[in-house]
Amino acid sequence: MLSPDTIFAPATGYGRTAVAVVRISGPQAGPTLAALIRAKLPPARRLSLRSLHEPTTGELLDHALVAWLPGPATATGEDMAELHVHGGPAVRAAILRSLGALPGLEPAQPGAFTRRAFLNGRMDLTAVEGLADLIDAETEAQRRQAIRQLDGALGQAVETWRETLLDVLAGTEAALDFSDEGDVDDDVLTEAGRVTASRVRDAIQAALADGRRGERLRDGFTVVLAGAPNAGKSTLLNALARRDVAIVSEIPGTTRDAIEVRCDLGGLPVLLVDTAGLRDSTDAIEAEGVARSRRRIDQADLVLWLCEPGGDAPPPLSVPALVVATKGDLSESVSDNALTISALTGAGLGTLLAEIERIAATSLGSGDALVTRERQRLALESCRDHLDRVATDGARLPAELVAEDIRLAIRALGEVAGRVGVEDMLDRLFSSFCIGK
Amino acid sequence: MLSDDSSPYDVIVVGGGHAGAEAAAAAARYGARTALVTHRRDTLGAMSCNPAIGGLGKGHLVREVDALDGLMARVADRAGIQFRLLNRRKGPAVRGPRTQADRKLYARAMQAFLADIPNLAIIEGEVADLTVIDGRVAGAVLKDGRAVPGRAVVLTTGTFLRGLIHIGEVTIPAGRIGEGPAMGLSTTLDRHGFALGRLKTGTPPRLDGRTIDWHGIDKQAADDDPVPFSTLTARITTPQIECGITRTSQAAHDLIRANLHRSAMYSGGITSRGPRYCPSIEDKVVRFGDRDGHQIFLEPEGLDDVTVYPNGISTSLPEEVQASIVRLLPGCTRAVILRPGYAIEYDYVDPRELDPTLQTRRIRGLFLAGQINGTTGYEEAAGQGLVAGLNAARLAGAVELAVFDRAESYLGVMIDDLVTHGVSEPYRMFTSRSEYRLSLRVDNADERLTGRGLALGCISPVRAAHDATRRAALDDTRRMLESVSLTPTEAQRHGITLNRDGIRRSAFQLLSYPEITWDQLAVVWPQLRDVPPALADRLCTDATYAVYLDRQRADIAAFRRDEAMVLPALLDYGTIAGLSNELRLKLDTVRPVTLGQAARIEGVTPAALTLLAAHARRRPAAQVPAE
Structure with missing residues (x-):
């Protein structure tokens, strides 16, 4: 009875990233991956695109790049699997939940991957010492964060x-x-x-x-900028972020993947997400970008629907949305119930920010959200x-x-x-x- | 008798109490040429305090000692005069066999067992010093100057090390009443740098049973069907007796309060810690003064002995105050005290000086067991004695020492607690100390340990044969229960209602339902009728706990993984960058043997564990106790 448990944990940070990597290590890594992709294991040491399903219900979780890494030539020396999934907390949480429900799998304790790596001779002493420092620093950061954000x-x-x-x-x-x-x-x-x-x-x-308010408070209130191609989403993101984070160009469809900016709005953590413009496209890469945009919209706490003067009204959305008329410097004729802005002149930006802040504050509330991590939730x-x-x-x-x-x-x-x-x-x-x- | 032999013994055991007797017997069973040195041969197997063996948690230890072929269970079966299975109405995992024992029968039986061991010499004398050469023990030196050379020494000095008795304002240097203390060995331990501390325990006055009015008080009887401790005992033949129950009154409490300043515990005469679970009557009145009374059991000390042990009034008040208190107890208004109660202080060695083998790190070949390690209780002493004696013999034979872990036995729980956490009060076993309580039961001690004992070389041929028979019957019956099965429809025909899900269930699975009994299943499968009741009970227990045991097995596997990671014995914590000074100090005191043990030390962080893991090496699978 000495077969080790199989452990799993996100390998990437908790913030919103385009891609989140979940690592699984231990004897169940292979069977688990097979169960998630409902197929035999992909070729070893290659990234393969697969659909991930909830093993018991069969519900689709995400399309992801997965890697099957048979031991011992892996980071931990054990069989491993990696899931490169979309970075939204909802996807990540759903995957961690599914893994946690499988028999023989448990969330990794701090340092567990490192410990296994070392025990299997995959790491040298200096590397372990460095990691210990990091773990210490992280624990301290978490503690400080807990005290600061939630007053413990x-x-x-x-x-x-x-x-x-x-x-x-x-x-x-x-x-x-x-x-x-x-x-x-x-x-x-x-x-x-x-x-x-x-x-x-x-x-x-x-x-x-x-309502997972604590996780939201930690990960940030997500505002997704959406709209038709070339509606001015990236320009607005840059104006809001006051730096050139998104590539802005005149060519419709330039933004193919979601781009994120984290900012502080009246003391609230807000994550601004620029997405690919929604349109039917024959370009395979752009089509994938559009599909991702739709998923980001579904997971958003608030959608800013951007339209040029005379542009399309937003499609029916499952999340709160704010219609923003862009390029106010180009036209006088905008609809009455929309905010009008000009990223170029800065007109209307203050009003928009105030409005986002008001909605975020209402949504995050001043209540006492307690649970801020999936690990805490499972326990x-x-x-x-x-x-x-x-x-x-x-x-x-x-x-x-x-x-x-x-x-x-x-x-x-x-x-x-x-x-x-x-x-x-x-x-x-x-x-x-x-x-x- | 070998009194001054020039050829060394393999093992010398110092002390003839419960730890010493088991240590000597275990070493001799292993085949070691063993000497037991005791002040007086006729005090071997003496019960200094409560004349009882077993109880909750302690009963588990007795069964484990028996499973490793120790003596305590068989001796208690011969001497027991009031067998009671505690927690009978609760589940099998928490039941505790206990018996009051006839003091004379107990000592006589223990002495008979020891006398029967061919390679055991019993030496009368007081050990005054140890011979230590190059950090390794080489023998003992007696007070009269005799030298007893030996390859390994087990110290089981009980309350004798610098023992000091307190009765009110009076203090008497003594190991127990009427016997002198051992002073020389304390000096020896001091000289070698051992961290010594002081602990305190106490005992009640003894009463003359002829002066107690037994008719006026409640009685507690023995069980109708006394359950023996040892699997080798077929049935209990010693006559069973009743004990009396009385209570302290407000008047007694007032008297105690008025005399608190004269109690050694409260006058400042004693500063060392006593056990919270065995408080003196002074403590009870001070800490729980709101209670209207405390229960006192009047336990006869033997079948032909007038002495009565009033269980519950341990005290260090002056003798005349003790007499007045006793006379305020219902049934005791005329009672005469034969011997006053007292508190005793004694030296103990910080058990963090020990490896989990019970060998000291300062002097190789020296083992400590019993109260010297800060424990209390005959059963705790016996368990440690057995482990220390066995390991001393293995060391003398240059064989790898044995470690018992938390997942396999209460012995393992106790030793790990001691060597990892040290003690702040005399340590006693409770079932709640075990994380794996549902797995570590009194009814499966043999299954857990006898096989291991065989491999370690401490099981005699008689028990080995007996165990093989028992095990075969258990395995056969279990296989039979797993091989026969029923569908819900078939079950209904026999009057057993199940969820109509069409799933076939084995007899073993059916037994896990609380409402389904063995007898019901014996109607379906007549071969069940031939199974002896004790075996049937045992299998019902396994079935009842099956779901929980499955989860516990997963926990145990995780625990064993950490225990398999061995830290080097000479690891210098000062050279590990990133450890705080406080943690370095703690690690250096405990010197954890495995990564798992390190994790149990208070204050060890995940980061520190990671650093330690860098120095750990995986233990070969063969050295890890089998599941």
């Missing part, structure tokens, strides 16, 4: 839940380990304990059902599921199994907030019960 809200909530569950656990463990003591209640799970567990479950459920879901069993079956299940679920629930919280020692529980236990004949 998740950490505090998890600590409260953990403390509450430790009290319940002290009761169950006392009834198991000290049932021969006069001071200890023989019932493993009191009704009060069951109610407490179900209250914590409800609180965790509420935190999970936050909290696992905790909720264990508590679910305690809350619904606690009265019927054998004592030691109730305790087992509470222990596993606390362990899952520990994965979010740092580890739990048995000593924590014993401290609790000995301060609440008079143990010892």
Whole structure:
């Protein structure tokens, strides 16, 4: 029973990138890739375009470039697979969720890839030391970010839940380990304990059902610039970003892939995304760009629909949209209910920015979004599921199994907030019960 | 008896308590020429405190000692006078066999077992010093000047190292009441640089049972069907007795409060830490003063012994105050104290000085077991004694030492806790200390450990044969349960209602349903009727936990992976760039053997682990305990 687990994690950062890479390492890497692409493995060490499907439901997740990297000549020395998917958080999250649901796969702990690489002789000492520094720096950055963005809200909530569950656990463990003591209640799970567990479950459920606001707050409020080719999207992006990030030209269809600019708008993280103009194209590359634009639009928090004077009205969209009349310097005749701007003169830009800020602020809200990472979400879901069993079956299940679920629930919280020692529980236990004949 | 032999022993065990007896027996079973040095031969197998063996968590340890062919379980089966299976109404993973023991029968049985071991010499004397040559132990020196040469030494000094008894304002240097302390060895350990600390434990006064009014108080009886500790014991034949139950009253609490300043624990006479789970009656009143009373068990110390152990009033109050308190207990208004209760302070060695083999790093060939490592309890001592004795014998034979891990046994949990975290109070076993509680059960200790013991060389032929028979019956029956199956429709014909999903389920799977019983299945498959009840219970347990055990197996596999990564013994943490000074210090104190152990040290970060991983080497698969 020494076969290692298969681990997975995004290899690219959490910001919006055009492409996100998810790495899988371990004995299940091959079977997992085959399950995702619903076909036999592609040729080794080549990027191949494949559709990724949710293995159980068969739902299409993304079209992606995938690589099958059989060990031991890989970064970790194990069998590996890489998925180069589209960079939106929704796609990435859906893929991580699908992987997390597969048996034998688990999200990588910090440093796990490196550790495997080293253990399999794929890395030298200097490289490992460098990586340790990075991990340290990242952990620190995450901690600072958590404090800055959320005032440590998740950490505090998890600590409260953990403390509450430790009290319940002290009761169950006392009834198991000290049932021969006069001071200890023989019932493993009191009704009060069951109610407490179900209250914590409800609180965790509420935190999970936050519309992923925390992840959005971290990744940025996404504003997609869309419209017909040559409507002035890239010009506007450049004007907003005050730098030449997108290639602007007079030739319709110049932007073939999404280009992103991260900016700070009234203290809110906003991600501006320029996309390829929407039109039917016979050029295969442009057609792919258009398809990507449509997907980015579907994932946007807000779409700025740009149209030249007399241009097309926006198609029906599933996300909030703001119609912006561009090239205001060229024409007087614009529709009444649209913002009019001129990227050239700067007219209307201030009003547009204010409007985006207002919408972003409303959407992100001032509420207390807690969960900002997929890893946290998976751990909290696992905790909720264990508590679910305690809350619904606690009265019927054998004592030691109730305790087992509470222990596993606390362990899952520990994965979010740092580890739990048995000593924590014993401290609790000995301060609440008079143990010892 | 060999008293001053010039040819060295393989193993010298110092101390004849529960750790010492198991250490000597294990070393001798392995085939080592062994000497056990004790103050007095007639105190071998003495129970200094509570006359009871087993309990919750502790019962697990006794079964594990038995699975490795140790003595404690068989001795307790002969001496037990009140067998009770604790947590009987709870699940099998948390049940704890316990018995009160007849003090004389226990010592007699232990002495008989030890006398039967051919390659074990018992030497009466006090070890005053160790002979150490080039960092390696070479023998022991007795107080009277005799030298006992040996290749390995196991110290099991219990509460004797600089032992100091407190009774109120009175202090008496002693190892236990009536026996002198061991001073010389503390000096030896000091001289070699061991980190020594002080711990405290206590014991209640003993009462004269003839002065107790047994009719006026509640009774607790033994189980009707006493369950033996040892798989080698067919049934319990020793007569079973009842014990009495009484309670402290507010009047007693008031008396204790009024005399707190005279208790050694509260007058400042004792500063060392005592166990939270075995508080003195003073502690109970101070910490839990709101309770209206505390339960006290009146446990007879033997079938033909008038001494009664009042379990629950451990104290260091002056003798006359003890007498007054006792007389406030219902049933004890006329009770006479035979021997006062006391607190005892003693030296222990920081167990982080040890490897998980229980060998010290400072002196090779020197092993420590029992209270000297900061534990409390006969069972904890016996478990460590067995491991230390076995490893001492293996070291003398130049064979690789054995490590028991957290996923295979409570022995492993205990030793890992000790060598990784050290102790801040006397350490006692609880089932909650194990992450893998559903896997580490009293009913499968033999399955977990006897095979391993065979490979390690500490199982006698008698047990090996017995185990082979048991295992064959278990495997055959399990295979049979997995080979027969039913569809929901077929089950319905036998009155068993299942989800009508058309899925065929094996008898083993059906047993995992709480509402389906063995007897019901025996109607369907008559061959089940021939299975002995104990075996049937055992298989029902496996079935009940099957889902949880599957998940636990995955956890255990992950744990074992980290345990397979060995850190070099001489790793210089000072040379690893990127470790904080605080972490360096901690790592240097614990000197983790594996990456997994390093991860369990408080404050070790993922980044630090990554750095350590750079120095780890994968252990050959053969040295990792089998699943």
